Amino acid sequence: MSWQPVIGLEIHIHLKTRTKMFCRCELAYGLDANTRTCPICLGHPGTLPVPNARAIEWTIKLGLALGCEIADRAIFHRKNYFYPDLPKGYQISQYDEPLCRHGRLLVPGPEVDAEVGIVRAHLEEDAAKNVHVGGAAGRIHGAGRTLVDFNRGGTPLVEIVTRPDLHSADEARRFLQLLRQTVVELGISDAEMEKGSLRFDVNVSVRPAGSDELRTRTELKNMNSFAFAARGIQREVDRQIGIYEAGGEVEQETLHFDPDHELAPPLRSKEEAQDYRYFPEPDLVPLAPPRQLVERLRKEIPEPPGARIRRFESQYGLRFYDAEVLNGSVALAELYERVVSAGVDAKAASNVLMNEFARTGVEPGAVDAVELAKVIEARARIPRDRFNEALAGSGDPGFDAERYLGDGLVVETSELEPLVERVLAANEKEVAAYRAGKRGLLGFFVGQVMRETGGNADARVVNELLRTKLDA
Amino acid sequence: MIDTLRLTAEEAAALLERRELSAAELHAAYLDAIRARDGELHAYLRTVDEPDADGVPVALKDLICTRGVETTAGSRILAGYVPPYDATVATRCRAARLSFLGKTNMDEFAMGSSTENSGFGPTRNPWDPDRVPGGSSGGSAAAVAAGLAPWALGSDTGGSIKQPAALCGVVGLRPTYGTVSRYGIVAFASSLDQIGPIAKTVRDCALLYRIIAGRDPCDTTTVDLPESVELPETEHLRGLRVGVPRELNEAEGIEPGVTEAVNRAVELARELGADVSECELPRSVEYGLSCYYLIAPAEASSNLARYDGVRYGLRSETNGDTRAMYERTRHDGFGDEPKRRIMLGAYALSAGYYEAFYGQAQKVRTLIRREHDALFERFDVLLSPTSPTVAFRLGERTENPLAMYLSDVLTIPSNLAGLPGLSIPCGLSEGLPVGLQLIGRQFAENALFRVGHALERALAFGYVPSRLRDGGAV
Amino acid sequence: MGPVAFSETFERIWTMAISREEVRHVARLARLELSEDELARFGGQLDAILEAVGKVGELDLSGVEPTAHPLDLVNVWSDDEPRGSLSVAEVLANAPDSEDTFFRVPPA
Numbered sequence A: 001m002s003w004q005p006v007i008g009l010e011i012h013i014h015l016k017t018r019t020k021m022f023c024r025c026e027l028a029y030g031l032d033a034n035t036r037t038c039p040i041c042l043g044h045p046g047t048l049p050v051p052n053a054r055a056i057e058w059t060i061k062l063g064l065a066l067g068c069e070i071a072d073r074a075i076f077h078r079k080n081y082f083y084p085d086l087p088k089g090y091q092i093s094q095y096d097e098p099l100c101r102h103g104r105l106l107v108p109g110p111e112v113d114a115e116v117g118i119v120r121a122h123l124e125e126d127a128a129k130n131v132h133v134g135g136a137a138g139r140i141h142g143a144g145r146t147l148v149d150f151n152r153g154g155t156p157l158v159e160i161v162t163r164p165d166l167h168s169a170d171e172a173r174r175f176l177q178l179l180r181q182t183v184v185e186l187g188i189s190d191a192e193m194e195k196g197s198l199r200f201d202v203n204v205s206v207r208p209a210g211s212d213e214l215r216t217r218t219e220l221k222n223m224n225s226f227a228f229a230a231r232g233i234q235r236e237v238d239r240q241i242g243i244y245e246a247g248g249e250v251e252q253e254t255l256h257f258d259p260d261h262e263l264a265p266p267l268r269s270k271e272e273a274q275d276y277r278y279f280p281e282p283d284l285v286p287l288a289p290p291r292q293l294v295e296r297l298r299k300e301i302p303e304p305p306g307a308r309i310r311r312f313e314s315q316y317g318l319r320f321y322d323a324e325v326l327n328g329s330v331a332l333a334e335l336y337e338r339v340v341s342a343g344v345d346a347k348a349a350s351n352v353l354m355n356e357f358a359r360t361g362v363e364p365g366a367v368d369a370v371e372l373a374k375v376i377e378a379r380a381r382i383p384r385d386r387f388n389e390a391l392a393g394s395g396d397p398g399f400d401a402e403r404y405l406g407d408g409l410v411v412e413t414s415e416l417e418p419l420v421e422r423v424l425a426a427n428e429k430e431v432a433a434y435r436a437g438k439r440g441l442l443g444f445f446v447g448q449v450m451r452e453t454g455g456n457a458d459a460r461v462v463n464e465l466l467r468t469k470l471d472a
Numbered sequence B: 001m002i003d004t005l006r007l008t009a010e011e012a013a014a015l016l017e018r019r020e021l022s023a024a025e026l027h028a029a030y031l032d033a034i035r036a037r038d039g040e041l042h043a044y045l046r047t048v049d050e051p052d053a054d055g056v057p058v059a060l061k062d063l064i065c066t067r068g069v070e071t072t073a074g075s076r077i078l079a080g081y082v083p084p085y086d087a088t089v090a091t092r093c094r095a096a097r098l099s100f101l102g103k104t105n106m107d108e109f110a111m112g113s114s115t116e117n118s119g120f121g122p123t124r125n126p127w128d129p130d131r132v133p134g135g136s137s138g139g140s141a142a143a144v145a146a147g148l149a150p151w152a153l154g155s156d157t158g159g160s161i162k163q164p165a166a167l168c169g170v171v172g173l174r175p176t177y178g179t180v181s182r183y184g185i186v187a188f189a190s191s192l193d194q195i196g197p198i199a200k201t202v203r204d205c206a207l208l209y210r211i212i213a214g215r216d217p218c219d220t221t222t223v224d225l226p227e228s229v230e231l232p233e234t235e236h237l238r239g240l241r242v243g244v245p246r247e248l249n250e251a252e253g254i255e256p257g258v259t260e261a262v263n264r265a266v267e268l269a270r271e272l273g274a275d276v277s278e279c280e281l282p283r284s285v286e287y288g289l290s291c292y293y294l295i296a297p298a299e300a301s302s303n304l305a306r307y308d309g310v311r312y313g314l315r316s317e318t319n320g321d322t323r324a325m326y327e328r329t330r331h332d333g334f335g336d337e338p339k340r341r342i343m344l345g346a347y348a349l350s351a352g353y354y355e356a357f358y359g360q361a362q363k364v365r366t367l368i369r370r371e372h373d374a375l376f377e378r379f380d381v382l383l384s385p386t387s388p389t390v391a392f393r394l395g396e397r398t399e400n401p402l403a404m405y406l407s408d409v410l411t412i413p414s415n416l417a418g419l420p421g422l423s424i425p426c427g428l429s430e431g432l433p434v435g436l437q438l439i440g441r442q443f444a445e446n447a448l449f450r451v452g453h454a455l456e457r458a459l460a461f462g463y464v465p466s467r468l469r470d471g472g473a474v
Numbered sequence C: 001m002g003p004v005a006f007s008e009t010f011e012r013i014w015t016m017a018i019s020r021e022e023v024r025h026v027a028r029l030a031r032l033e034l035s036e037d038e039l040a041r042f043g044g045q046l047d048a049i050l051e052a053v054g055k056v057g058e059l060d061l062s063g064v065e066p067t068a069h070p071l072d073l074v075n076v077w078s079d080d081e082p083r084g085s086l087s088v089a090e091v092l093a094n095a096p097d098s099e100d101t102f103f104r105v106p107p108a
């Protein structure tokens, strides 16, 4: 039998506002513990939350970018549970009336494109950070004590829940990359997994290909990179197929991945059934996003990266993979489009940008596309070293392509002639051999002249001059 | 000699204004009175010995956070907690140059109607020390009644200003929900909690309300007053439409002496020119208490989750993990009433019960609002007793939580509707004060002050507790 | 939902006394350690209170909107402008236990 993986994602993204979600402590990363805290984010008695207007706008903006409907009315709920990193004993989150719902994200693929349904995108506050120390290898169990740092506590967090519309590990990876790119391009998040500003959980189940049933799913937690997640998903898919094929049943459970031991089997846990006792947050009033605000934000949404990939395929005749790589960042995609519109052949521009240019590590956003186009156009007639040097310098302020192509080269016959004559005079034996028919020696003379000019001569001019003199 | 038993805040302010008295002398006079009488009453949990401003002193219920001054909300779980910030009402009092006399005793986390649930021992009623002062703002009401503060701030969730004001023979205002900031008020039930003044006169109440009311950017559930606070002057009630809701006036358990005093006050309103007629609030009274005892505990169960021994307050040591520490700390730190309400609230919100309990109670709340809205189409003010009974004896209701809950049966319905309520003393029954409750429409505090003031003048209630009338001055 | 279906749904819950196990469960949910004596005492009291508050179930309110809040306000928020944090000394002044500038608690 053939099996189809059914994958859904739940993604948490930090918004990079200046202040926290419900207090006006400044957001900062990597500071000493508890240096960005106040009575509100420490959950002191009597404190009340005040929502961050920018976080609300950005959530709406993200919702629009994900094709969501923006609610006429949204409310915050309290999600009640106890943990040392949760200072109030509840998280302020959204529950059955979120800001954004019913969206979709286009995920172009090599063969088929996927359209992934977005169930909801809602706004909440992040928990603080527990550090478990003194126990076995810092693992949660067996730790000697727990240290709590509330600096991160209260960071605005958007939670995005997808429908289980992804059908391969690779598609899931691609979705995550596109989503990450979307939020980065909206300018609302760094979405860096290493900093914890992008985190996600994956729900995985499998079903016989062609059926539309939803079987028991497992939840994969603790993923620390997209590639790692893709491998984890694949392994879990294979495991579930194995169980079904052996006549077994998959159990609903949570699998925690240990980022340091990728090959070890995931830690299983059957957590105590949670009862979060959600209820409307009585310290806050409802949100009713004004229509003008939503329309203004809609106008600010840039072209989504998924749509851009598809446009690159059709507009420039690129292969999917090339279109995907060129859209790895909005700056690269924009550079590509400007280089092409400066007259460079679409295929050539794509090759150079993905290979030689990419290897230089130059920030695409810093490059003057018109100058770069000149370099690419000249790639066939200038020495390779010089070409690469030009690419490497293309991000420098005031970068001037001419320095590498035109003005720097000796092309004037009058300047080159004495040089050529000197070379011919110094190599009488070779001149005789050439004239006797050893035409292959031409390259030797060219090389000699080029050496004399320190590589600064136009090879075509040198060739022509030599031929005229030798054939005279 | 300053007679703190009789001096009103308005009079004290005038003395300061005319420099017949210094703020330090005034503050000291109240501290002397506290030394003389608070050993018996225990209205204060702690006093502030040096005045920190040059205005009339004020006492604050101990759930109002004061920077640098211990604030416990009457709970052992917060013993030793010193807030790093001021509640907005405290800031406003400071801005009005009121000095802080101290923090008054209260039922733990404002849960109770007798101040017997304080984690630090009960407060006693200045009219009869064998009786309770009411609660949960019992300390504030007793302090004002016994001349230990010219005025005080209390908080009212289900009746915690109005009921103790009634039982102690003073005036208490529970303002319209949203007119006074809750920022810095140790939360009990967020959608019901309101801070309000307790004083000897209606005018004093209005003066203190003027100081604390208004929108606060730190509390998103506050609004600006639609009209400024007016000090009441008129002594007639002509043109005023007064409703007397039958259910609030004939509820089971109202003592005959209470009914008698309230009826006299209603009659007086008529004599002052008011147009008085009977009306109904059928479901508000019948279902109010049940509704309240689902909503308030549900919110409380969540509001009290932060007391976990991690960042402040009590921590009980165990040899176990975080969870064991939480469970022991909360076991040791909370008294019985918070425990009961936390469990009741957690139950009402838990999976499978939410719709039937909390969800249903929220819908009942809608009905109660509608019933009140409808009445205020026809009336400007509603009258009823504040409490079904006069002050009861200490210990009388502590064994039976439900009997205690009934103390607030008459104050709860309008609180659920978010409406303002004023309690003024309207006479004595068995030698103990009876409170008259005046309920107004949203933001109609000025109407309440006007009616309250006119009735107060006509009633001429002697607000000094009879047993303190001789030799009250210290 | 008509009155009949309504009262049936609620009847089951209202007539159900809270069991010792349920009391234990909510105490656990609320992180309250309770002795057996306390369980019994609170169990009895909760039972009586639940019976009383269960009165709200008598009403058929299927078409009624819930009131979460007595004021009809919307969209109250603040600008994203920093307003300063506490000093570490103030942050830790009330801490039962700390280490460096962290709050310290027993292991999870």
Ligand SMILES: [Mg+2]
Pocket: A093, A124, A159
């Ligand atoms: Mg979440």
Ligand SMILES: [Zn+2]
Pocket: A020, A023, A024, A025, A036, A037, A038, A039, A040, A041, A042, A154
């Ligand atoms: Zn903060």
